[in-house]
Amino acid sequence: MENTQYTEDNIRSLDWKEHIRMRPGMYIGKLGDGSSADDGIYILLKEVLDNCIDEFVMGAGKTIDISIKDNVVSVRDYGRGIPLGKVVDVVSKMNTGGKYDSKAFKKSVGLNGVGTKAVNALSTFFKVESSRENKLKTAEFHQGNLVSEDGPVETTKRKGTKVSFIPDEVIFKKYKYRNEYVERMLKYYVYLNPGLTIVFNGEKFHSDNGLKDLLEDNNSKDDMLYPVIHLKGEDIEVAITHSKTQYSEEYHSFVNGQHTTQGGTHQSAFREAVARTIRDFYGKNYEASDIRKSIISAIAIKVMEPVFESQTKTKLGSTDMGGDFPTVRTYINDFVGKQLDNYLHKNPDTAEKLQRKIMQAERERKELSGIRKLAKDRAKKASLHNKKLRDCRVHLGDMKNEKRLESTLFITEGDSASGSITKSRNVNTQAVFSLRGKPLNSYGMSKKIVYENEEFNLLQAALNIEESMEDLRYNNVVIATDADVDGMHIRLLLITFFLQFFPELIKENHLYILQTPLFRVRNKKETIYCYSEDERRDAIEKLTGKPEITRFKGLGEISPDEFQHFIGDDIRLEPVMLDKALSIENLLEFYMGKNTPDRQKFIIENLKVELDLVKDN
Template identity: 80%
Template sequence: MAENTQYTEDNIRSLDWKEHIRMRPGMYIGKLGDGSSADDGIYILVKEVIDNSIDEFVMGSGKTIEVSIQGERVTVRDYGRGIPLGKVVDVVSKMNTGGKYDSRAFKKSVGLNGVGTKAVNALSSYFRVESTRDGKSASAEFSRGELNDQEMLEETSRRKGTKMTFVPDGEIFKNFKFRPEYVARMLKNYVYLNPGLTIMFNGEKFFSENGLKDLLSENILDTDRLYPIIHLRSEDIEVAITHSRTQYSEEYHSFVNGQNTTQGGTHLAAFREALVKTVREFYGKNYEASDIRKSIVSAIAIKVMEPVFESQTKTKLGSTDMGGDLPTVRTFINDFK
């Protein structure tokens, strides 16, 4: 017989923000890993910090982001507006606190849920945030989410912007090691999606003038392209397409609001459908969908207002609507010319 266990008030427990993140890190950053795979948790931590700097660039503030990884220590510095000095601690340690809930300020932002940097803070043995604006500076240091020190400088010559430094917690990320090639690939995607942005990584410069066209140019040799890359873009959508002479599989690179959606989602499904529809209508023939898409190498990026992803790691888009006065994701992509 099953043992009759007691269920009383003593069984009910409330966790504070950092305890919950540390107890269930997978809910916030996906798998943990040791850095040997590109989607391991330590790279998600890097991405969450960089996403905030990218949002500043998108809003027209700061054209350069500096990323440094020395051993286990990661530093990300942008030259955006800087976090409001009185909120430096709250922004990285109070759940659901951020400037992106107001759609007017960050209507097509990546980090909309106010969780990202809190997760980085809670999962780091050392975390430091520093903000400079209006000739003043504020900083705070944490360990595993616990505030250890904070400082306010009433006068500083530092350039405006935000600087975050963290060391992933070895208690959670066992025997981890950063692979520079995985970080470099992530940073390249950022510059492809944000032409005009410069990212410096350990002294190496990443920059793109032609967006997704540059992404495909790097992924498929000129001699392997069946035809020159078709590159189209509008305010909320960008597409690059070619076909390979040698590979038979379909290859897609998809993005939403600057986020690499490695598992696709509603936008990729709509793109694959629109591609077939366009070719059929142009030639007036009902070609097989698999024949049209075979050997394709393509990339699509869209911007969605308040996107809904299927997990905190944001690798698959679940939104069916573009937001605002725009139509559904499917209609928007199908009607794009």
């Protein structure tokens, strides 16, 4: 066997652009096509926005203008503008940026100086314009390479920075920005920065009351047990209420303006502080789970030089606040202990409602305790030889694994569909959970049913969400059912289950519907899969002659070889989103209540295309 020489020639040094383009996951998490809120195209927007937010925090500029049109993204702030001599360096040289001067940006969002460089490297077009001292400097790039630079020239433009970019389609395949995700991100920015106005495609976003607005905008007043408790300190802000209908705990947590979707040290400390303070206030040793059941809350803290557990900053790892402050845990405990206790003393009506809620939770827990133990034992036994779950290797909690955001659980019906997906899936990141026929309609039922019903109990165990959403094992939970009336019904039953017992799975954008092709159109040279009647017509036109047309009536009819196309790089996912105009209670009443004619009409209208296609064939 030939000896391979290992010399200097073998060592290749990548420049910053090549490194980012070769390993984009290290910088922006997963890539995706825009169907998920944590897909790369939204992280690109966020990285640019974070710089504008830092300007606002420094007291420079109160408005940010954003436009997204035909995948061209423009972000304009009215801050101080990048120093004109450094415009090119700031967006194209690693370790260049104002935030290394910690006096200027003590509690800044993006401290690693990588943000805009990553956006630049991953865009086919990237343009930065800086206006200050009545001068304008412009630089334009392609995939991180400087194409042209102009100025400084005289200008009458208001000072500030404008960044425009087009994400590279080679890296982000067939992507599309979804306004719902962008709007949600912008709302978080304004909640965390009261007084800031963001204008997105002409629509204004603004908040005067911070986290209080966050809870009130996301929940109907009728569902809140008591008015939002809103507490603010020097580097901390907290908002708390309890839901009348929701079973689970819900937390929105932030560090230095960063939405920490996976919580971390600050969120754990907050959960602990709420339980301890309320126990002390009532002088009763209530169970923490009874105190926190149905809580809806938000916490934002500012930390010097925060340490996150991943590049996309979704989980705080820091234990220290920085400076002269104590640990994160002590700081939050002291603040909540004093302020929440004061609030409850001053608001006896709220204190009384809260105590009644805790006692009700205690009663329900005791009723459930026997059945919960049985269910857990059953789930343990089942998981040893659980045919329902075929697991994958990488999970959402594997913070060091850059593939963790791709972790997906497909929920399928019947053996044939499960078989096709199981044989064609990526065993590293894709798991399959098989349903046995139609799940139970859980509308209006108590949590007891989750433990009594074997299917729901095993699904809850597979997702690992019984105790907390922080332990969720898969980033994407995908309902994969046939595109017919029965499949639609199963979708509704599963969505009902999640809405009823685990609404944050939907609120935090983890639930999707798998789109599968309705037709295969092929000739001897090419095969095209079509997801709609329009796509079928286009395919017939493209392939000319008399191509063969197959109508897929169910997932089981699609062979594993073919199926890997639909759950691989070209996967099409439709996110399940909550309509902000409807409360969860109203949604459940509509879908699963007694208004059968309305629901039938809804299902028929949504399956109109399907039924037309059936008639055509």
